[in-house]
Amino acid sequence: MQHPDEGTIHSWLDGALSADEAARIEAHAKECPECAVAVAEARGFIAASSRILTALDNAPRGVIPATAPKKRIDPMVWRVAATVLVVAAGTFLVVRDRGSDEQPMSVAADRGILLEKRASLPERAPSAIGRAQSVADSAAPKAAASKALAIGTAKKTVASASRSDVASRDNKATASEGVMMRAGQRAAGPGYAGGAAPTAPTPIAQSGVTGGVAMDATNESPPLKVVGTPRRIGAKVTLYEIAPGDTVTLTEAMPIALEGVVVTSAGAPMAARALGKSAASQSKTRVDTAAITTGTDSQRTNRFLTVPAVSAPAPTSQEGRVSTLRVVSWTDPATGNTLTLTGRMSEARLQEIKIRIERERAAAAAAKKNP
Amino acid sequence: MTDVERLFRTYNTALVRYLTRRLGDRDWAEEVAQETFVRALRQTSIQNERAWLFAVATNLVRDEARKDMRRRKHLALLAEEGRDEMVEPEETTIERAQEAAMARKAIDALAEKDRLALLMREEGLDYGEIAEALELSPGSVGTTLSRARRRLVESYEALQKSQEEREKNAAS
Helix, strand or coil: CCCCHHHHHHHHHHCCCCHHHHHHHHHHHHCHHHHHHHHHHHHHHHHHHHHHHHHHHHHHCCCCCCCCCCCCCCCHHHHHHHHHHHHHHHHHHHHHCCCCCCCCCCCHHHHHHHHHHHHHHHHHHHHHHHHHCCCCCCCCEEEEEEEECCCCHHHHHHHHHCCCCCHHHCHHCCCCCCHHHCCCCCCCCCCCCCCCCCCCCCCCCCCCCCCCCCCHHHHCCCCCEECCEEECEEEEEEEEEEEECEEEEEEEECCCCCCCCCEECCCCCCCCEEECCCCHHHHHHHCCCCCCCCCCCCHHCCCCEEEECCCCCCCCCCCECCCCEEEEECCCCCCEEEEEEEEEHHHHHHHHHHHHHHHHHHHHHHHCCCC | CHHHHHHHHHHHHHHHHHHHHHHHCCHHHHHHHHHHHHHHHCCCCCCHHHHHHHHHHHHHHHHHHCCHHHHHHHHHHHHHHHHHHHCCCCCCHHHHHHHHHHHHHHHHHCCCHHHHHHHHHHHHCCCCHHHHHCCHHHHHHHHHHHHHHHHHHHHHHHHHHHHHHHHHHHHC
């Protein structure tokens, strides 16, 4: 008989052969020493493989040796990264809500806005300038150039004019110069109705315009984008996005009716001019007292207020960037509510936005009346 | 007792052991075994139950490995997490762990058909069932098994030898 192959021997040992075949293999293995060794070896392989496979039964749960897991980042790293992300996002939101995004101020644009304001008010501007109150810190040369221009009704101005101090009269001409200083030495232009021509350029000049004056500069402006309306008790707060990352905050104090423009300027001396309702409106003026670090009562007005945030020099640069938070307040003639607009940008820019907001509010009110 | 219950009681132990040896993961093995019985439930009739069950289980493992990589990754992640928390049973010695690791290496070194045939045979499947499950000719099962056993043992012994040499070198 031919020697059986290894497969047949395994089949025989596994009992997979027919009875006849198994009998033949068995007989041959007894007679053939070579096949007897092969059979013994096969028995050994069968036993050994069973034993080896038994060792696999101790496989722990939840382990897959067949697929080596990829190297993972430590979960702690993810936790730290998530924490940093949350803190960064929170900081960004807080800073943005506070209007920390600085709006690069174009001096040319600022001048243009002021000129247009001036051009649209050829009659009223001089009177406003005439009422301009400028409280200047005599120790600071820049003070003479820090001005505020206000245009209001005659009634309103009478009371506030009575509160004018002497120093403001002395600075009257200078104030008007300051208003137009940013008009780029174009004081003789058709819209200029101020007094003396500017004599010295100043790095800082604030102006405030109230009274819902239409400005051509805003005609082509797109609608303001509302990016948030955070809840606040006693006030309606609206966040407008002027440009990507640049927001202003409009706060409408519902129960308080007051008129006033509050302008703050870091490092600039206080220059205030009263146009409001004397003591009554003065008490209503919303001024962040925390921001007022200096100044006397006479310097605080309910109409214009230039407040040095700190005693440090003015951070405004010649590049036109404004780093201080400016505030413009006025009263909505329709509702009588006080509106406060805050943002880190030039006052002229803030005034422009204010006009746009007034327009949009008026349009919304008209639409509400005549749907 | 329903058919599925009978199938489960009859074959579950062998099937889970086969899959555990095949996959090296008890949880995964039980999961695949359960899925196998669920599929059996959908069948109106099964001619050779054991062959059918082992064939379906084998195909499930193959399909999962091929198609469901996400699940595999997920399990791998779980496995790694569990590895830190895993407490070795008291009776598991270093020697046993080494044996298991070498057995795994040895079985993984086999060709797929050889490995499956051997594992099925260890679970008591006869040559006909193995041939049916693996779509082999019945006459080739003996050859497949003999080759698988020889290679498994030789591979294991080679691993043992190299392990002993390493230990010797470490001792000296």
